Amino acid sequence: MNDSTDARHEHKRELIIFTVAEQSFCMDIMQVREIRGWTTVTVLPHAPGYVLGVVNLRGAVVPIVDLAARLGLPPLKPEARHVILVTQIADQVVGFFVTAVSDILSVPPSSIQPMPDMSGAETSEYIEGLIVVEDTTISILNAAAAAPAIALSGTA
Amino acid sequence: MSGLKVLAIDDSRTMRDLLRATLEEAGFEVFTAEDGEVGVQTASTVSPDVIITDINMPRLDGFGVIETVRKREGSRRTPILVLSTESAGELKARARDGGATGWIVKPFDDAKLLAAIRRVAGA
Amino acid sequence: MATLDEIRQVFFVECDEQLETLTDGLGELHPEADAGEVSETINAMFRAVHSIKGGAASFGLDALTSFAHAFESVLDDLRLGHISVSSELVREFYRASDHLADLVTGGGTGAETDEAILNQMISSILAMGIDKSNEPDSSEMSPESFGFQPIMLDFPGVEPSEEAYQIKFSPTRALYDLGHEPVHLFRELASMGDLETEAILPELQENDGLMSWRLRLVTTAAPQELWDVFDFVGELAAISVDVEDANRSDPEPDPDGPPDSTSVDDNSVDKDEKPSTPEVSRKAPPQKTTLRVDLDLVDSLINLVGELVINQSVLAQSVAETQFSEATRIDQALEELKTLSRQIQEGVMNLRAQSVKPLFQRMARIVRETADIAGKNVILTTEGESTEVDRTVVEHLVDPLTHILRNSIDHGIEDAQTRKGRGKPLEGHLRLSAVHRSGRVFIDISDDGGGVNRERVLSKAVEKGLVSPDATLSPADIDRLLFTPGFSTAEAVTNLSGRGVGMDVVNREIQKLGGRISITSEPGAGTTISISLPLTLAVLDGMVVDVAGQTLVIPISAIVETIRPEEAKLSHVGPRSKMVNVRDVLIPIIELSDVFSFGNSNRPPTERVLLLVETENQALTAFAVDRIYDQRQVVIKSLENNYGRVPGIAAATILGDGKIALIVDPDEITSNPANSHDTSSVGVKKKALS
Numbered sequence: 001m002n003d004s005t006d007a008r009h010e011h012k013r014e015l016i017i018f019t020v021a022e023q024s025f026c027m028d029i030m031q032v033r034e035i036r037g038w039t040t041v042t043v044l045p046h047a048p049g050y051v052l053g054v055v056n057l058r059g060a061v062v063p064i065v066d067l068a069a070r071l072g073l074p075p076l077k078p079e080a081r082h083v084i085l086v087t088q089i090a091d092q093v094v095g096f097f098v099t100a101v102s103d104i105l106s107v108p109p110s111s112i113q114p115m116p117d118m119s120g121a122e123t124s125e126y127i128e129g130l131i132v133v134e135d136t137t138i139s140i141l142n143a144a145a146a147a148p149a150i151a152l153s154g155t156a
Numbered sequence: 157m158s159g160l161k162v163l164a165i166d167d168s169r170t171m172r173d174l175l176r177a178t179l180e181e182a183g184f185e186v187f188t189a190e191d192g193e194v195g196v197q198t199a200s201t202v203s204p205d206v207i208i209t210d211i212n213m214p215r216l217d218g219f220g221v222i223e224t225v226r227k228r229e230g231s232r233r234t235p236i237l238v239l240s241t242e243s244a245g246e247l248k249a250r251a252r253d254g255g256a257t258g259w260i261v262k263p264f265d266d267a268k269l270l271a272a273i274r275r276v277a278g279a
Numbered sequence: 280m281a282t283l284d285e286i287r288q289v290f291f292v293e294c295d296e297q298l299e300t301l302t303d304g305l306g307e308l309h310p311e312a313d314a315g316e317v318s319e320t321i322n323a324m325f326r327a328v329h330s331i332k333g334g335a336a337s338f339g340l341d342a343l344t345s346f347a348h349a350f351e352s353v354l355d356d357l358r359l360g361h362i363s364v365s366s367e368l369v370r371e372f373y374r375a376s377d378h379l380a381d382l383v384t385g386g387g388t389g390a391e392t393d394e395a396i397l398n399q400m401i402s403s404i405l406a407m408g409i410d411k412s413n414e415p416d417s418s419e420m421s422p423e424s425f426g427f428q429p430i431m432l433d434f435p436g437v438e439p440s441e442e443a444y445q446i447k448f449s450p451t452r453a454l455y456d457l458g459h460e461p462v463h464l465f466r467e468l469a470s471m472g473d474l475e476t477e478a479i480l481p482e483l484q485e486n487d488g489l490m491s492w493r494l495r496l497v498t499t500a501a502p503q504e505l506w507d508v509f510d511f512v513g514e515l516a517a518i519s520v521d522v523e524d525a526n527r528s529d530p531e532p533d534p535d536g537p538p539d540s541t542s543v544d545d546n547s548v549d550k551d552e553k554p555s556t557p558e559v560s561r562k563a564p565p566q567k568t569t570l571r572v573d574l575d576l577v578d579s580l581i582n583l584v585g586e587l588v589i590n591q592s593v594l595a596q597s598v599a600e601t602q603f604s605e606a607t608r609i610d611q612a613l614e615e616l617k618t619l620s621r622q623i624q625e626g627v628m629n630l631r632a633q634s635v636k637p638l639f640q641r642m643a644r645i646v647r648e649t650a651d652i653a654g655k656n657v658i659l660t661t662e663g664e665s666t667e668v669d670r671t672v673v674e675h676l677v678d679p680l681t682h683i684l685r686n687s688i689d690h691g692i693e694d695a696q697t698r699k700g701r702g703k704p705l706e707g708h709l710r711l712s713a714v715h716r717s718g719r720v721f722i723d724i725s726d727d728g729g730g731v732n733r734e735r736v737l738s739k740a741v742e743k744g745l746v747s748p749d750a751t752l753s754p755a756d757i758d759r760l761l762f763t764p765g766f767s768t769a770e771a772v773t774n775l776s777g778r779g780v781g782m783d784v785v786n787r788e789i790q791k792l793g794g795r796i797s798i799t800s801e802p803g804a805g806t807t808i809s810i811s812l813p814l815t816l817a818v819l820d821g822m823v824v825d826v827a828g829q830t831l832v833i834p835i836s837a838i839v840e841t842i843r844p845e846e847a848k849l850s851h852v853g854p855r856s857k858m859v860n861v862r863d864v865l866i867p868i869i870e871l872s873d874v875f876s877f878g879n880s881n882r883p884p885t886e887r888v889l890l891l892v893e894t895e896n897q898a899l900t901a902f903a904v905d906r907i908y909d910q911r912q913v914v915i916k917s918l919e920n921n922y923g924r925v926p927g928i929a930a931a932t933i934l935g936d937g938k939i940a941l942i943v944d945p946d947e948i949t950s951n952p953a954n955s956h957d958t959s960s961v962g963v964k965k966k967a968l969s
Contacts, residue, residue: 014478029478030462033455034489042939043829044918045875046926054922054931056939058452059582061931063922088455091232093921104478150923167326170290170334177286212326227671235458241333253573257458258511263337271467275508278463 012106015131017138018085018098021073025098026105026131027085027141033093034086035101038078051148052078052097057086063148064095070146071126087143094147107131112140160277163187163204165195165221166239167213171262175208175239178266184273192216196224199231206277207236208260211250219254226255235276239264290334294383297327301376308372310364317364325354331379342397343382349401350375353408361409368407375404441472441499443523449491454515461492467508472498495523577630584624585914585933591620592911592935621912632667632814635713635722638676639664642711645681649688655707656695657688662712668720672812675792676722679785683724683808684709686782691728691806701803703727719836720814725807731800733757740766758798762786782808791919793929795946821913821942822890823934824904827877830940832913832932833890833902837945840891841907859889859901866891868901874927874948880905894949902945915942927951 015026041053041064050069054061064084068076076082076099084095112129128142162184164175172188179186187202189195193215199207207225211218218238225231235257242250242261251259257276260269304324307317332347356362378400446468450461468474475495496505502520509518595613603609639661650657692698692707699705708727713720733754740746740760752760760766761782782798789796794812813819821832822841840861848860849868857868868889872880880887882905889901913932916939918925929944 012476014476016478016480029490030460032490035481040938042931042941043877044922044925044941045877045928051922054918054939056933056937059586059916059933061916061918061921061939091230091920101480104480106477148922150919150921168330168333169293170286170330170337173286173289174337177283212329214323214326224674227674233455233458241329241336252457252514253575255457255575262333271507272511275463275467275511276459278460278466 013109013112015105015107015138015140016085016101017103017105018083018101020071020098021068021076022099023073024102024136024138025067025141026138027087027143029104031087031089031143032085033088036084036086036095038080038082038084038097048148055084055095057093057095060093062086062093062095064097065146065148067096067098067141067146087147089144089147092147092150094143096141096143096146105131105133115139159183159185160205160273161185161187161202162206162208162273163189163195163199163202164208165189165192165198165213165218166208166210167191168210171210171239175264175269178264178269182270192218192221195221199225199234200228203231204234206273207234208239209236210262211238211240211242222255237272237276287338290338291383293334294331297331298376298380298383300324300327301379305369305372305376308364308369310366310369318358321354321358325351325358328354328379331383340386343379346375346379346382346397346401346404349404350379353404356408362407371404371407375400441497444494444496444498444502444505445519445521445523446494446496446505447491447517447519448494448509449517450489450512451515451517452489454512457515459512459515464508464512465492465494468494468496468505471500471504471508472496491517572630577627580627581631584620584627588620588624588912588914589933589935589937591616593937596935624912631670633670633673634665634667635673635676636664638673638680639711639713641677642680642684646684646688646709649685650707653688654694655688655692656705657692657707657709659709659711662710663714666713666715666720668713668812668814672720672792672814675788676810676812679788679810680711680722680724682785683782684711687724687726687728687806690732691726691730693729697729715814719811722810722812723807724810725805727805730802730804730806731758731761731798733802736760755799758800761798762796819913819915819932819942820910821932822910823908823913823940824888824890825906825908826875826904827872827880829875829877830908830934830938831871831875831904832940832942833892833904833945834929834942835910837892837894838890839893839899842889842891842901843885844887844889845885861891861899861901864899866899866901868903869948870903871943871948872903882906892945892949894946898949900945900949902943902948913940913942 014029016029016032017024017026019025036057039055041055043053044051044063047053050066052064052066054063056062066075068074076097078097082097082099083101084097085101086093086095112131114129115124115127116130126142126146127139128145129140131138131140162179164172164179164186165188166172166175167190169190172190176186176188187198187204189198191213192209195207195209196216198204199221207221209218209221216224218240222236222238225234225236236255237258237260238251238254238256239260239262240251241263248259258272260272301324304320304327307320308324328347328351332344332351335343335347353362357364357368362368448461448464450459454461465474465476473496477493477495479491479493481489481491498505502522505520506513509516512518591613595617598609598613643659643661646657646659687709688707692709693701693703695705698707710723710725712723715721737746737752737757737760740757740763741748743766745760745763745766746752762785763783766783782796786796789810789812792812794810796811797809798806799809800806819832820835822835822838824831824833842859842861844859850858850860850865852858858865859868860866870880872878880903886906888904888907890904892900892902894900913934915930916932918928918931918941925941927944927948928941929947930942931939932942934940
């Protein structure tokens with residue numbers, strides 16, 4: 001059921017490239033369900049800082065993660081041109097708020113390099129690897145790790 | 157193959173044995189249950205990658221199984237194949253309306269069964 | 280691993296068991312028998328013959344298969360109420376079951392049976408059922424159902440040639456909801472040849488914003504084999520398969536282009552997701568004049584009506600913002616639309632209501648079984664069986680109630696010896712009751728057992744570090760410890776066997792339903808556990824309010840009164856805590872903006888509103904809000920599916936403008952000491968008693 005591991009068996013892996021605060025990131029396209037424009041969110045009390053709130057996605061309540069804040073980058077000021085990448089991670093639907101989506105890239109799995117050990121770097125736990133395209137290094141987002149964990153208990 | 161966990165629910169022991177033989181041969185880890193109620197209980201303890209269920213069963217029928225599994229946290233999107241003697245046409249409509257991921261006609265053909273599992277769960 | 284021969288042995292053993300079930304059933308079948316009572320018997324008979332057929336077909340036992348098939352179809356007619364029990368039918372059934380037994384004994388091949396006799400037996404049994412000869416495809420004996428595929432014949436000597444196919448695949452949301460993952464389909468295609476995949480980003484708002492794919496497959500496989508891969512998703516995605524035409528000047532395939540489309544009729548894309556024929560009566564035959572409707576249809580109707588209500592408010596809002604010359608007429612029509620939508624919504628919601636009777640009957644069985652195992656004599660009485668609750672609530676109560684009842688029997692009710700010593704009746708008494716009260720349903724489970732063993736509960740809690748050893752707790756506090764998270768170690772209520780697993784798991788399940796659970800116990804006299812639940816999980820009457828610029832919904836059921844405080848009636852207690860004097864009763868004020876850290880209100884205190892809420896412990900509290908917008912029915916949406924629980928928030932809803940508003944949980948807010956006693960410690964989480 002894990003799309004990112006499944007896809008490695010394909011001869012090419014497709015990645016969607018997007019920017020967050022001037023930096024390029026990408027994630028497995030099989031995790032992306034749709035792309036939406038920015039809409040106003042409803043603030044959630046007691047939510048971690050990187051959760052902007054929730055939006056109505058055709059009747060479902062979907063949390064929106066400010067990816068910049070999650071990755072420890074300067075936060076993004078919401079504007080109409082920014083987009084939300086709606087992803088399906090196991091049973092959970094999560095929107096990632098990013099600056100823009102730029103491209104889709106098809107890469108052989110062999111070109112993916114593991115994340116170098118940079119202990120202490122805030123971003124590293126949400127990055128599962130790197131690829132180099134032309135002269136740019138693009139980090140592959142681990143969407144499952146970056147999504148907010150579902151808290152069921154009221155006291156948690 | 158992959159060692160995926162398959163839960164087969166059928167009230168007929170013959171059918172359970174046949175499914176187990178085919179699936180174990182193909183390298184799956186197989187769990188069986190003799191009716192829908194036991195089936196949904198087993199589903200919650202073993203978290204199968206695929207569920208194969210008969211339709212007509214005592215206590216809880218196959219559609220009841222689908223309904224329960226689809227409502228439960230963590231298994232809402234578990235692939236469920238229904239196994240039935242109905243002809244393909246009517247089975248198809250009933251299965252999809254009931255929330256099944258796919259369907260297999262009974263008696264099943266080994267190759268078709270395995271192909272169906274591959275199409276819904278990768279395997 | 281069992282060999283096919285071994286399984287065949289199992290099959291014949293099973294056949295004997297099925298034949299026994301069949302004979303037992305026949306014994307209960309007579310024309311005077313009550314239709315309701317024999318319906319389960321008929322179902323069991325049907326399943327028995329059905330199983331024989333299924334197994335026989337698997338082993339290619341044709342005679343047995345076709346006879347069982349005929350027998351089954353008549354049993355099906357009876358099961359669905361198309362025919363009724365007559366002495367003639369019962370006679371024929373006996374004959375048929377004897378013949379079935381003969382076939383089984385003969386090895387199922389029909390070798391000993393003359394084909395003419397078999398056919399005669401088949402027509403004789405079929406004559407009892409309704410005539411199906413005109414129905415197309417009524418026969419389940421079509422080659423397809425037996426796993427034989429029509430074979431594509433290759434001309435001898437001709438090598439299958441390689442073709443390049445252009446496939447366009449655009450899934451709908453329903454495809455994902457049924458558990459499909461496009462990647463599995465693509466991998467299956469890749470196994471047939473050389474596959475290139477290209478994801479297509481949706482333009483914003485196009486194709487519902489969903490991803491779609493363009494694939495190119497070079498393969499020797501026939502088009503039918505490609506379509507077979509998409510068999511399960513044929514109506515859940517727009518799919519086109521086109522042969523790449525080398526002679527064509529236009530290299531771009533026409534995604535919908537039928538000229539050289541190889542789509543097969545059976546698999547052709549049906550844009551209409553819902554089939555037009557609703558599924559009726561797929562379980563037991565109805566006992567009164569009711570129509571059985573697929574629950575999914577009801578749920579999708581509820582969702583649609585929910586959207587309709589939202590849409591109606593959007594419309595009303597935009598009309599209000601626009602200056603129309605004929606405003607009054609439009610307003611009138613809108614008012615009628617509002618009433619109508621509301622009525623439709625209520626009507627549809629009622630479709631989901633179900634009495635708790637089946638639930639209580641199921642519990643009665645569990646009580647019998649558990650009492651047997653425990654070797655105790657227990658009498659269960661039930662009250663309020665006709666109380667109606669949303670179907671989902673009923674379903675989700677099975678596990679918690681099972682657990683509570685088992686607990687009562689195992690740990691609450693004493694054994695006969697002890698009861699005798701305490702001067703109690705020898706048999707234990709359990710009472711299960713349901714009642715509607717102020718928009719909620721209350722379910723009580725009481726026993727006349729020994730009550731909570733407080734000494735043991737307390738020592739276990741100390742041992743687990745939930746309570747400090749020198750804490751002084753009231754008896755009620757100790758009883759409530761049973762519900763404290765961490766008091767037991769079980770993960771989920773379904774994993775339990777009924778012993779040693781604690782009530783905290785039950786508490787969690789009830790909370791998930793938007794319910795509350797409480798316990799009262801008297802040593803030596805018994806324990807009562809009370810569960811209060813919302814009547815429906817789908818809608819709620821709410822008051823829409825503004826708190827520091829945020830819109831919140833407060834359940835009307837909790838609100839006793841709304842008051843505009845006059846300055847004189849407010850009094851300060853301590854640095855920040857405030858009280859309001861209502862008819863000489865001092866009521867504590869809770870600032871919702873503090874509870875949710877929304878920042879300060881920008882309104883002067885006199886212009887604000889206090890909502891007097893009554894919560895489960897019967898105490899009154901005043902919630903301070905900035906203003907009241909509206910009072911309306913809202914559709915409840917779960918926050919937990921994609922995010923999780925938020926303290927003080929019960930759920931979310933979608934308002935007229937399409938925005939999400941949070942629904943406040945008054946009970947949770949008032950039961951949190953951080954909110955009522957010390958308003959300066961904002962957002963402090965509820966701590967375990969310490």
